[in-house]
Each structure stands twice: as C-alpha cells, then as structure tokens.
Amino acid sequence: xxxxxxxxxxxxxxxxxxxxxxxxxxxxxxxxxxxxxxxxxxxxxxxxxxxxxxxxxxxxxxxxxxxxxxxxxxxxxxxxxxxxxxxxxxxxxxxxxxxxxxxxxxxxxxxxxxxxxxxx
Numbered sequence: 001x002x003x004x005x006x007x008x009x010x011x012x013x014x015x016x017x018x019x020x021x022x023x024x025x026x027x028x029x030x031x032x033x034x035x036x037x038x039x040x041x042x043x044x045x046x047x048x049x050x051x052x053x054x055x056x057x058x059x060x061x062x063x064x065x066x067x068x069x070x071x072x073x074x075x076x077x078x079x080x081x082x083x084x085x086x087x088x089x090x091x092x093x094x095x096x097x098x099x100x101x102x103x104x105x106x107x108x109x110x111x112x113x114x115x116x117x118x119x120x
Contacts, residue, residue, distance in 0.1 A: 001048075002108075003040045006030040009105065016111075021118035025109035027090070029102070034089065037106055038072055041087050050074035050085055053120065069093055073120030083112035086120040 002008070006028035013024035030037070038055065046052070053073040070086035077083075086109050090101035111118040 001044045002026075002028055003030065003032060003037065005032050006037075006106075019113075019117045020115065021111050021113035023109060023111045023118075025107055027105055027107040029105050031104060034071070034106075038087060041072060041074075041085075041108070045074045045085060048076075050076045053084075070120040075120075078112065081112050081114045082116065082118065083110055084118055084120045085110055 007030065009027040009029055011024075011026045013022075015022050032040075042052065051074060053075055055072045056070065069088045069090075069092060071089055071092065072087040074085040075082055076085070087106065088109065089103075089106045091103045091105070094100050111120070
C-alpha cells in the first residue's frame with residue numbers, strides 16, 4: 001500500500017547473510033510531507049493488523065552510530081515469524097559532502113526471520 005500521491009520507484013529484496021533474515025522494500029517519490037506519509041502508514045498498518053513499535057522523527061543521532069534508519073516501525077506475526085515494517089526517509093541518512101538523497105523520497109521495508117534476528 002502507498003498513498004495515491006506517491007509514485008513507486010525502485011524495489012529490492014534479498015537475504016541478510018550476516019544476520020539471516022529476509023527483507024524486501026520499495027521506495028516512493030511524493031510531494032506529501034513527512035507527517036502525511038507517517039499518518040497514512042499508521043492507519044494502513046493498524047487496519048491490516050500491524051502493531052506500532054514507535055516512531056523516531058530523527059533516527060540519525062547528531063553523534064554516534066545509526067542503529068536504525070526507521071522513522072516508524074510496526075510488527076506482526078506472519079506464519080510463525082515476527083515480521084517488521086519500517087517507514088524510512090533516505091534523506092535522514094544524508095552526510096554533508098556525500099551524494100544527497102532527495103527529500104521527496106521515502107521507503108517502506110519488511111524484514112522477518114524465524115529465529116528472531118530481524119528488526120526495524
């Protein structure tokens with residue numbers, strides 16, 4: 001699901017061989033503001049049985065290691081495994097002097113594993 005005003009961009013999927021979890025994601029481009037995007041996914045995820053794990057409006061700390069780029073995280077049990085849905089904004093990870101991600105792009109990503117090694 002995505003807001004009508006969001007245009008799908010690139011899609012990806014695979015398996016994290018270090019931690020052993022599957023992932024799939026999609027990025028979108030939109031003129032919607034961050035709160036409109038988050039509001040859409042709060043409502044859509046809840047309606048589909050996902051449970052909110054919290055939001056982080058500034059997922060990248062001013063100093064220190066980035067643990068997760070997720071601005072919003074939800075979880076759900078699917079076929080005996082906990083799956084996670086995260087909403088993220090690539091521009092949150094922009095580093096001065098490096099290639100800059102556009103501010104009108106956001107992504108959603110699903111992760112899951114049977115052994116509990118997936119997260120947002």
